[in-house]
Amino acid sequence: MKYRTPKGVQDILPPEVSVWQKIENVARRVFSVYGYQEIRPPIIEFTELFVRGIGEETDIVEKEMYTFQDRAGRSITLRPEGTASVVRAYIQHHLYNLPSPQRFYYMGPMFRYERPQKGRYRQFHQIGVECFGEDTPRVDAELMHMLFRYLEAIGLRDLSFEINSIGCRQCRPRYREKLLQFLSSKREQLCTDCLRRYSRNPLRVLDCKVPECIEATKGAPAVTEYLCANCQEHFGSLKRYLEQLGLTFRVNPRMVRGLDYYTRTTFEVLSSELGAQNAVAAGGRYDDLVEEFGGPPTPAIGFAVGVERLATLIMERADTEGPRLFGYFATLGERATEEAMGLASRLRDRGLWVEMNYRPEASLKSQLRKANRMKAMYVFILGEEEIQKGVIRYKRMDDGFQSEVKLSDFVAFITGSMVQES
């Protein structure tokens, strides 16, 4: 085969597209009643935006970005995530002058240069939301509840919600120090990866799956115990609101996110059916990012769902039916085939999906077989005999019933009685 898609990118073929459309349509419907409006940032941005937003030390920035120089020598990057762009747009267009909170959603492709595996691709798609201008945990709870409602609306159950608070500019450095203190005594027990993490991003050590590391970090201090008074209150209220909303969740003090901009609330929605890449959605608060990007101090929170991951969960449940073919014109001979073109066109004008035979010499048998395979509800048979008599035969494929109508009455007959019964 001469041409294939590049590694980690794929075609979404029609049966799957109908699942995607459902995922997108339900998102639009659910998010809009919470006041979210669609925003469409570009797919390329200046590289600097992501480096500053996501964090220079993160894996995404260090080794996963699709970066290139444009013809003027500027460094451009295919977006690896959506939040940085939305924050940029929020500031660039002075949207902070509109009444708070300002809420946006977006959907589209993201790009990360990683080795693909189940649920992880180089071009993947996210549906994300961002809410600017409110720091109350009520907004956190509302947003997480909206996510839950959304997942419920597209038919997913058995998902687990995990939440955490990773503190703010005041309390996180303090916790980091405590953790380093604790880990320094355990250094011989840690795996090589964790020794690297120890100096670069010690919070990650808590997330390690190597049994020795899990053992070594058993008594490690939890972030949630070192929150400052404000963060503690924020987190406590959030948990209370979530309970009030009836959303069951688990506090996971070891949950660490891979993007540097998060503050306070972080959360993930996990499925056990997805293999190693088990997060269908994830998000958190980023109260400092707008200011860091040069906007006014503006608290914010958002999440993103992975469309491919949702789609695989839905596909495993089958029943992914697209629209059904209404009618197929089976024709015999040149005259009949020409006549069918006109009739098909008139039915299509009435909004009916119809197909026709294009080869006058094809056998009726082969045409019926084809119509059957296309799952046509009706076959309209037009041959020399019918043309002579001025009629057209119609056949209902479910039960094989057939009869004929005058050609002059055909369109009215079809758009009248038959459409209603189907």
Added chain:
RNA sequence: GUGAGCGUAGCUCAAUGGUUAGAGCACUGGACUGUGGCUCCAGGGGUUGUGGGUUCGAGUCCCAUCGCUCACCCCA
């Protein structure tokens, strides 16, 4: 970037180192001159991913390479 598994017909898979690489599904046609699904019959389809090597002989063994998959790392 690291590791493992797998590459045979459009799809799912057979074939102890030994004739001409098979089967099911799908496709086309026939049994049934203009009537689908069920059944039976026939037919078209292959550089066994690619390139080397070992051997009298390689789909099978070895090496390399490409691709796919899963996992690590990390994340949606």
